Structure formats: structure tokens, C-alpha cells
Amino acid sequence: MKLKDLEFKKFIPSDRIEKKVASLAHQINADYEDRTPIFLPVLNGSFMFASDLLKEITIPCRVSFVKISSYAGGTTSTGQLKTLIGHDESLFGLDIIIIEDIVDSGLTLEKLVEDLKNRGAKSVEAVSLLRKQVAREKNIQVKYVGFELEDEFVLGYGLDYDGLGRNLKDIYKQSSPGNSGN
Ligand code: IMP
Numbered sequence: 596m597k598l599k600d601l602e603f604k605k606f607i608p609s610d611r612i613e614k615k616v617a618s619l620a621h622q623i624n625a626d627y628e629d630r631t632p633i634f635l636p637v638l639n640g641s642f643m644f645a646s647d648l649l650k651e652i653t654i655p656c657r658v659s660f661v662k663i664s665s666y667a668g669g670t671t672s673t674g675q676l677k678t679l680i681g682h683d684e685s686l687f688g689l690d691i692i693i694i695e696d697i698v699d700s701g702l703t704l705e706k707l708v709e710d711l712k713n714r715g716a717k718s719v720e721a722v723s724l725l726r727k728q729v730a731r732e733k734n735i736q737v738k739y740v741g742f743e744l745e746d747e748f749v750l751g752y753g754l755d756y757d758g759l760g761r762n763l764k765d766i767y768k769q770s771s772p773g774n775s776g777n
Contacts, residue, residue: 596767598759603750603767607742612724612752612766615741616644619722620651622739623692632690633657635711637703639761640696643753644724648694659684663703687715695723696753697744701735708736725749725766 596603623632631654636645638660649658691711698704704721711719722739728746730737750756751763760767 598750598756601756602770603756603760604770605765606749606768607752607766609752609764612741612764613647615724616647617651619724619739619741620648623722624651624653627654627656627690627692630690631655631657632692633659633686634692634694635659635661635707636694637696637707638662640753640755641694641724643761644696645694648722657689661707663707685714686711688717691716691719693719693721695721695737697725697727697749698723698730698735698737699727701730701733704730704735704737724752 596605634645634649634652634656636642636658639662645658649656693704693707693711695704698721704723708719708721720738721736723737724741725744726735726737726740726742727744731743748756748769749766750760750768751766753761754766755761
């Protein structure tokens with residue numbers, strides 16, 4: 596599949612994603628059995644994951660969206676974080692679960708966790724569908740991880756390449772140079 600100048604091939608099919616999302620939700624349901632957490636999906640990338648995950652959450656919970664990004668439109672992190680918008684309600688004393696699509700450099704998550712702790716959150720954890728090698732090496736704290744990746748660029752299931760591909764139900768990865776993909 597070609598999007599703009601890059602070739603992508605199917606990587607994680609939707610049925611595998613569906614099973615993983617259900618298992619992540621079951622772990623969260625068990626761990627937060629006696630609490631009423633607030634989920635903070637990080638827009639735009641996590642919209643599809645958040646929607647599927649939250650349908651499997653059976654404990655009482657709240658949901659509020661935030662937006663922050665370190666990507667400027669290409670395939671590598673710029674390290675420049677845009678300002679956080681959203682969640683204007685008080686988060687004081689709440690158990691927060693951040694919903695991320697992917698943790699790459701971990702800059703977005705680190706910034707968000709720090710911000711939420713400064714606002715007096717009781718606890719802050721994160722669930723991410725995907726985590727890249729860089730974040731593992733840097734030991735970025737993510738309590739619930741769906742799939743571990745190497746340093747590869749992926750799209751689909753909410754993730755984009757220059758704004759494209761968010762609507763795809765499977766996850767694709769960039770084919771190696773010289774590989775035509777499918
Ligand atoms: P980080 O701050 O470097 O961890 O980047 C996190 C954000 O960058 C994610 O929430 C995504 O929006 C975006 N991102 C990181 N890696 C990819 C990728 O492989 N494909 C698409 N977006 C990505």
C-alpha cells in the first residue's frame with residue numbers, strides 16, 4: 596500500500612488488535628475494581644484504540660480527552676511538544692489512566708504525567724497499544740502495553756503518516772527500502 600511517498604505493508608491485523616485490546620481492558624478492570632478512574636485518551640492518534648478499549652471497561656469510570664504531540668507531520672519525533680489542551684475540570688485526587696496509541700521517545704507521556712501530577716492527581720498510569728524500542732531503552736513507565744515494536748514507523752488504527760491512514764482498521768508498517776510491500 597502506498598501513502599504519499601512511502602510504501603507500507605500489513606503488520607498487525609484487526610483480529611489480533613481486538614484480542615489484545617480486550618485483554619488490556621480485562622487487566623484494567625481487575626486492577627481498578629474498587630476505584631473510579633478517569634481515562635485520558637491522547638488525541639488524535641488514540642481515538643480508535645480508546646473507543647474500543649473503553650467499550651470493554653466494565654468498572655465505573657470517567658473519560659476526558661487531551662491533545663499534545665511531539666510530531667510535526669513526518670515520520671520522526673521533533674522533540675518539540677505542542678501545548679496541552681483539554682481536561683479543564685479538576686483532576687485533584689483522581690486515579691488517572693492515560694490512553695496512548697504509541698510511545699516512541701516517551702516525551703509526550705513524560706510531559707503529560709508530570710503535568711497531571713502537578714495538578715494533584717492521586718495516581719497516574721498509562722495504557723499504550725504500542726511501544727517502541729526507544730521507550731523501552733529509556734525505561735519510560737507504561738503499566739499496560741499491547742504490542743512491543745522495534746524502531747519502525749507504523750500507521751493505521753488511529754495512527755497517521757502526515758495526516759493519512761488513521762481510518763485503517765489494521766496496523767501497517769513502513770516497508771524497508773527496496774521492498775515493495777503489499
Ligand atoms: P513520543 O512523544 O516520541 O513518544 O511520540 C508519541 C506520539 O508520536 C504518538 O502519540 C504518536 O502520535 C506519534 N508517533 C510516534 N511514533 C509513531 C509512528 O510510528 N506512527 C505514527 N505516529 C507515531
